[in-house]
Amino acid sequence: MEFSPKIAVIGLGYVGLPLARLFSTKYPTIGFDLNTARVDALNAGHDATLEVSDELLQSAIAQGFKCTSNINDIKNCNFYVVAVPTPVDINNRPDLAPLIGASKTVGQVISKGDIVVYESTVYPGVTEEECLPVVEQVSELKFNTDFYAGYSPERINPGDKLHTVEKIKKVTSGSTPEIADIVDKIYNSVLINGTHKAPSIKVAEASKIIENSQRDVNIAFMNELAKIFNAMGIDTNDVIEAASSKWNFIKLKPGLVGGHCISVDPYYLIQKAQVFGVLPRIMTAARRLNDGMGDYVANQVIKLMNKKGVLVKDSKILVLGFTFKENCPDIRNTKVIDIISTLREYTNDITVFDPWANPQKTDKEYGVTLTDKTLQDFDNKFDAVILAVSHNQFTEINPRTFLRIPNGVVYDVKGFLNRELIDGRL
DSSP states (O other): OOOOOOEEEEOOSTTHHHHHHHHTTTSOEEEEOSOHHHHHHHHTTOOTTOSSOHHHHHHHHHTTOEEESOGGGGTTOSEEEEOOOOOBOTTSOBOOHHHHHHHHHHHHHOOTTOEEEEOSOOOTTHIIIIIHHHHHHHHTOOBTTTBEEEEOOOOOOTTOSSSOGGGSOEEEOBSSHHHHHHHHHHHHTTOTTOEEEOSSHHHHHHHHHHHHHHHHHHHHHHHHHHHHHHHHTOOHHHHHHHHTTSTTOOOOOOOOOOTTTTTTHHHHHHHHHHHTTOOOHHHHHHHHHHHTHHHHHHHHHHHHHHHTTOOOTTOOEEEEOOSSSTTOOOOTTOTHHHHHHHHTTTOSOEEEEOSSSOHHHHHHHHOOOBOOOOGGGGTTOBSEEEEOSOOGGGTTOOGGGGBSSTTOEEEESSSOSOGGGOSEEO
């Protein structure tokens, strides 16, 4: 089967845009997103997520890459890549609405002989059981007769400038052996480290979801250890350093587990497992433990304040960092909000500073107003300081200068600051 790719990437967020830009170096490529403001900004040469530099984006545009919100612009494509979010609802149940919506979009433009590849993280079976029937219904074409499919799970790590999209080894798959070869060849042609071709779409789906579930479980173990050692008065980081001297010890640190992957994806497998009569106890316990770490940190700070004789009620508290990870503007599912929510039971005088986060988005999505003051304005202002995110801007700070009282508390969530300057850390 001869196939000359004309690529449309549907969804231009942290995953879709870098991939579309990369594909555009080799093939005619167009990016599609319903957010017209996002599309306008990208066509003007700027990516607000900072995943693609202005230089790279503008170079791609000069070479013919463009973005659109007009569905008619992608009708002449023949290789559709879906890279939309797969969130959970308020009860942590999988929300497939964005994926179903994208599948309807594909159904409106797909033609005979075309291929659609899904990148969104899902539980095994979603592509073939949930998405492709929608494409069939809207297009009135028959799957694996008129059009074909593949699945290649995204592995983008937001803010990571080392493991960029072209350096990631990707898993690929297809709905027939021939289509699997085509999908694999197209991805392989733009990736430095190549691909791993999975034997089926379901295997590819499962491989992605266990990548993040494994990290979730491992971090939960470290968080449980941190609780144990903190209760014993032992520094968890010292324990980890000692244990990591053994060759096969896996060195992870405790912390807040937020973002759109590790803190969300396990719920997809947990939900599907129960449909098959399996209760995934370890994964469920890990999720519960990790989801509670923001509240735990806040209570550790309150405990330290009480021990040092600092009145918690109506105290002035500074939180440094709000994004879900360092050196990245992504605030999706940030667990820093849980620290703030618990502290708000005692005081409303909480200042949040983050040089990476978008103030309009934090206010709209979390009701958190970021201060517009600089670090230099914080001297002698607070009763407690919490380092929640280890942005590079915080590398050289002395948080004790921000305290207005000598017995004030500094708590380091990330194990990032000089230990002589802090009163406690996770």
